[in-house]
Amino acid sequence: MFETAIAGSLPKPSWLAETEKLWPEWKASGAELERAKADATLLWLKVQEDAGLDIVGDGEQSRQHFVHGFLARVDGIDFEHKVKMGIRNNRYDAMVPQVTGPLRLQGRVHATEARLARAHTQRQLKFTLPGPMTIVDTVADRFYGQGLAAREAKVKLAFAFAELLNEEARALEADGVDIVQFDEPAFNVYMADARDWGVAALERAADGLACKTAVHICYGYGIKANVDWKETLGGEWRQYEQVFPALARSSIDQVSLECFHSHVPPDLMRLLDGKDVMVGVIDVASDTIETPEEIADTIGSALRFVPRDRLRPCTNCGLAPMRREIAEAKLAALAQGAALARARFGA
Ligand SMILES: [Zn+2]
Numbered sequence: 485m486f487e488t489a490i491a492g493s494l495p496k497p498s499w500l501a502e503t504e505k506l507w508p509e510w511k512a513s514g515a516e517l518e519r520a521k522a523d524a525t526l527l528w529l530k531v532q533e534d535a536g537l538d539i540v541g542d543g544e545q546s547r548q549h550f551v552h553g554f555l556a557r558v559d560g561i562d563f564e565h566k567v568k569m570g571i572r573n574n575r576y577d578a579m580v581p582q583v584t585g586p587l588r589l590q591g592r593v594h595a596t597e598a599r600l601a602r603a604h605t606q607r608q609l610k611f612t613l614p615g616p617m618t619i620v621d622t623v624a625d626r627f628y629g630q631g632l633a634a635r636e637a638k639v640k641l642a643f644a645f646a647e648l649l650n651e652e653a654r655a656l657e658a659d660g661v662d663i664v665q666f667d668e669p670a671f672n673v674y675m676a677d678a679r680d681w682g683v684a685a686l687e688r689a690a691d692g693l694a695c696k697t698a699v700h701i702c703y704g705y706g707i708k709a710n711v712d713w714k715e716t717l718g719g720e721w722r723q724y725e726q727v728f729p730a731l732a733r734s735s736i737d738q739v740s741l742e743c744f745h746s747h748v749p750p751d752l753m754r755l756l757d758g759k760d761v762m763v764g765v766i767d768v769a770s771d772t773i774e775t776p777e778e779i780a781d782t783i784g785s786a787l788r789f790v791p792r793d794r795l796r797p798c799t800n801c802g803l804a805p806m807r808r809e810i811a812e813a814k815l816a817a818l819a820q821g822a823a824l825a826r827a828r829f830g831a
Contacts, residue, residue, distance in 0.1 A: 485792060485793065485826055485830065486783065486792075486795060486796065486797055486822045486825050486826055487538040487539055487608075487796050487822075488536070488537045488538050488539065488796065488797050488798070488818050488819055488822045489537060489538065489539035489540075489541070489610055489762065489796060489798050490532070490537065490541065490543075490798065490799045490802075490803065490815065490818070491612075491667075491700050491702070491740055491762075491764075491768075491798060491799045491800070491801050491802050491803075492541060492543075492544055492550065492610075492612035492665065492667065492700065492802045493543060493544040493550060493612075493802030493803060493804035494528050494543030494544065494545070494802075494803050494804065494811055495803060495804060495805070495806050495807065495808045495811050496508060496524060496545060496804070497524050497527065497808065498511075498808075499511060499520060500512075500520045500521065500523075500524045500545065501548075503807070503808070504805055504806070504807065505805065506549060506705060506707060506804065506805055507548060507549050507552075507578075507579075508548065510548070518596075521545050521546040521597065522546075522596070522597070522600055524543070524545035525542045525543065525545045525546065525597050525600055525601060526600070526604055528542070528543035528545060529542070529543075529601060529604055529605050531812055531815065532815060533605065533607060535812070535815035535816045535818070535819045536816070536819030536820070536823070537607075537815060537818065537819055538607065538608065539607065539608040539609070539610050539662075539663065539796075540601075540605055540607045540608070540609060540610070541601070541609065541610045541611060541612065542597045542598070542600075542601045542611065544612065544802070544804065545597070546594070546596065546597040547594075550612065550614055550667055550802065550804075551614040551618060551619055551622040551623075552580075552581065552622070553593075554593055554594075554613060554614050554619070554649075554652070555581055555619070555623065556593075557589060557590050557591065557592075557593040558587055558588070558589060558590065558593075558648060559585070559586075559587065559588040559589070559590055560583060560584060560585040560586050560587040560588060560627070561581050561582070561583060561584070561587070561623070562581055562582045562583075562584045563581045565581075565582060566579040566580055566581050566582070567579070567580060567582060567624050568580075569624050571621055571622055572621060572669065572670065572673045572704070572713075573673045573674065575673070575704075575709055575710070575713050576707075576709035578622065580622055580623050580624050581623055581624070582623065582624045582625075582626050583623050583624070583625045583626060583627050583628060583641065584626050584627055585627055586627075587644050587645065587647075587648060588648070589648050589651055589652065592652070592655055593652050594611065594613075594652065594656065595655065595659060598611055598656050598659045598660075598661055599659050599660075602659055602660040602661070608662040608663065609660065609661050609662050609663070610661070610662065610663040610664075610665055610698070611656050611661040611663070611664055611665070612665045612666075612667055612700070613649055613652065613653060613656075613664065613665070613666050613667070613689070614649075614666065614667050615649075615666035615667055615668035615670070615671075615682075615685075615686055615689065615699065616642040616643070616645045616646040616649060616666075616682075616685040616686060616688070616689055617638075617642055617668055617670045617671065617674070617677065617678060617681075617682040617685060617686070618667060618668050618669055618670040618671075619642070619645045620638050620641050620642045620645065620670075621670045621673070621674075623641075625637060625641050628640050628641040628644060629641065635677070638677070639681050639685075642681065642682070642685040643685055643688060645685075645689075646685045646686070646688035646689040647688070649666070649689035650688065650689050650690070650691055650692070653689060653690065653693055654692065654693065657693055657694065657695045661695060662695055662696060663695060663696040663697070663698055663738070664690065664693060664695060664696070664697055664698070665697075665698035665699065665700055665738075665740065666686055666689055666690065666697075666698070666699050666700070667699075667700045668682065668686065668699050668700065668701050669700075669701065669702050669703075669704055669801075670682070671699075671701045671727050672701055672702065672703060672723045672724070672727075673723075675723055675726035675727055676726070678726070678727045678730070679726055679727055679729075679730045682727075683727070683730040683731055683734050683736075686699060686734070686736065687734050687735050687736065690735060690736060691735075696737045696738060696760075697735070697736050697737050697738070698736065698737060698738035698739070698740060698760075698762070699731065699736050699738070699739055699740065700740035700762070700801075701724065701727065701739070701740065701741055701742075702740075702741070702742045702764070702800060702801040703717075703721070703742050703746065703800075703801070704801060705768060705801055705802060705804065705805050706767075706768040706769030706770070706801070706805060706806065707805055710769070711769055714746075714747075714769075717747065718747070719747055720747055720749055721746060721747045721748045721749075722748075722749065722752070724741060724748060724752045724755070725752050725755065728752060728755035728756050729755055731756065731759070732755060732756055732757055732758060732759060736759070737759065737760055738759060738760040738761070738762060738796070739756050739759050739760070739761055739762065740762035740764070740798055741753070741761065741762065741763065741764060742764040742800040742801065743763050743764040743765065743782060743786065743800065744764055744765050744766065744767050744774065744778070744779075744782045744800060745767040745769070745770065745800075746764070746800065750785050750786055750788070750789055751788075751789055752789075753786060753789040753790050754789045756790070759794065760794050760795075760796055761786070761790045761794055761795055761796065762796045762797075762798035763782065763783065763786045763790065763795055763796065763797055763798060764798055764799060764800030764801070765778075765779045765782040765783060765797045765798065765799075765800075765818065765821060766779070766798075766799040766800060766814050766817065766818055767800055768799060768800050768801045768802065768803055768806065769800075771806070771807065771810045773810070773813045773814060773817050774814065774817045774818075774821065775817070775821075776817065776820040776821040776823070776824040777821075777824065778821070779797065779817060779818065779820070779821020779822065779824070779825070780821050780824040780825040780828055780829075782797075782821075783795065783797055783821070783822070783825040783829070784825070784828070784829065787829060792829065797818060797821065797822045797825070798818075799814070799818065
C-alpha cells in the first residue's frame with residue numbers, strides 16, 4: 485500500500501554536469517562522460533533505495549533534458565542548427581532542434597542506463613520517456629507539416645514520434661523495466677488538443693506493452709517561468725478536468741499528477757476512476773522539506789477520492805533543477821510520509 489516513487493528526474497552531481505539548470509552542459513566527453521553518467525545513475529539508485537522508495541529510476545542522469553535526451557538518437561532531427569522557440573504556449577523560450585526529414589530511431593536510445601539500473605536494483609524499476617505531444621511542443625517542425633494546417637501538422641508529427649517511442653518502450657520492457665512512464669506536461673497547456681488527439685497519440689506510444697504504463701502531467705519544474713505562470717492560473721487549477729476523463733477511458737494504467745501546494749481541486753482525482761494515481765505530495769518549487777505529517781495529510785485528503793490500493797505517493801514533478809542535498813532530503817521525507825500514512829490509514 486502507498487508504494488512510493490519519484491516523477492522521474494533527479495539533480496545531476498556537480499562532477500557530471502552544471503547544477504541547478506534545465507539544459508546543463510556536461511562536464512566531460514566521450515568515454516569519461518559515459519562513465520560519469522553510469523556512476524551518477526548508480527549513486528541515485530542507492531540514494532532512492534536508502535531513502536526507502538518502493539519504485540526507483542535512473543534519475544534521468546544520462547540525458548541533458550527530458551525531451552532532447554530522446555531526440556538525440558533520432559534520424560531526421562537537426563541538432564546542429566537549433567532555433568529559438570516559445571514552448572508550452574510561449575511560457576518560455578527554448579533553443580530547440582529542428583525536424584528536417586523522416587524520423588527514424590538510430591538504434592536503442594536508453595538501453596545502457598536501463599540495463600545498468602536493472603542489473604543493480606531488485607526494486608520495481610520505472611523508466612521515463614517524453615510523451616508525443618510534449619515532444620511536438622519542444623521541436624521546430626520543418627518537414628512533416630509541409631502543406632498542412634497547424635493542427636493536422638501536429639497530429640501527424642505526434643503519431644510519427646509515437647511510433648518511435650513505442651519501439652523504444654517495447655525494448656525497455658524487454659530490458660526488464662516494470663513501468664514505462666510518458667511525461668506529458670503539454671497536456672496541461674493544450675487541454676482540448678490533449679483530449680482530442682494527445683491521449684490517442686499516447687496510447688499509440690504505449691501500444692502492446694505488457695508492463696505497467698503511466699503518464700505524468702504537471703505544471704512544470706520549479707523554475708521561475710513556471711512559478712510566474714502558476715500565479716496567472718487563478719485560485720483553482722482545473723486543467724486536469726478536461727483531460728482526465730479521456731485518460732480514464734484510455735489503456736494507460738497510472739496517472740501522475742501535481743497536488744501538494746498546488747491549486748488543483750483534489751476532487752478532480754475522482755475522474756481517474758480505475759487508474760492508479762500517483763499523487764504529488766512533494767513540492768518541487770520549494771526548498772522547504774515536507775514533514776512526514778504534511779505528506780500523510782496530503783495522502784489523507786487524496787484518499788477521499790482515490791481508493792487506498794490505487795494511491796501512490798510521488799513528487800509533483802522532476803527534481804532535476806534542485807540542489808542535490810534538498811532532493812535527497814525530499815526523497816527521505818517522501819518515504820517517511822508514506823510510512824506514517826500506512827500507520828494512520830492502514831487496515
Ligand atoms: Zn513534471
